[in-house]
Amino acid sequence: MTIDRVDPPTTSDEQTSLVAWLDFHRDTLLLKADGLDQQQLAQRLEPSALTLGGLLKHMALVESSWLSRRLLGRPMIEPFESFDWSTDRDWEFHSAADDTPEELKALFAASRAASDEIIRAALADGGLDTRSALPSRDGGHFDLRWILTHLVEEYARHNGHADLIRESIDGATGE
Known part of the structure; x- marks a missing residue:
């Protein structure tokens, strides 16, 4: 698999910047998992239970x-x-070891494609001020800006984990 990661623009409007950073971090995670087999994608860096898969x-x-x-x-x-999440709140982490690299990457790609379609439609309709259908814990609603920022933050945090896991597997470092 060839991952053609593109650096986010150094100057841009807010919408372009958020989407570009999201894509950059998505591609970074794919780079960290690139070229690994099922066993390697299931490898842990003790004491953590996290895996690249x-x-x-x-x-x-x-x-x-x-x-x-x-x-x-x-x-x-x-x-x-x-999935019945009451049976295992971390099922996605635990079950990934049973998935092939192709299955994991296909699931990731399907989720990304569905997300991209949602983002495009929301940006065309209400822009970054589009409000979530479901409320937050405090009863307010998230705007798309908050959600995209959160996704970038979530990827950035986990890409740090991915850096360490990948280095422990085969010594590969860097972006």
């Missing part, structure tokens, strides 16, 4: 949860929507 599956869930479920009030993509 688990991070791919988790971020597919996170995007679907925030954009499909929270922003639009619609079901998440499968397999996330039909």
Whole structure:
């Protein structure tokens, strides 16, 4: 797989910047998992239980949860929507070891494509001020700006984890 990661523009409007940083961090996670087999994607860096495969599956869930479920009030993509989360709150992390690299990357790509479609439509309709269908814990509603910023933050945090995990697998470092 060839990942053609593009640096975000150094000057741009808010909307362009948020989407560019989201894409940059998505591609960074894919780069960290690139070229690894199923066993390597399931490898842990003790004492953490995190794996690169688990991070791919988790971020597919996170995007679907925030954009499909929270922003639009619609079901998440499968397999996330039909899973009984009361049986394992961290199922996406635990089950990733059973998934092939192709399955994990296809799930990530499907979630990303669905998210991109939602983002494009929301930006065309209400822009960054588009409000979430579902409320926050305090009863307010998120705007798309907040959601995109949160997604960038979530990817950035997990990409730091991915850096360490990948280095422990084969010594690969860098962006």
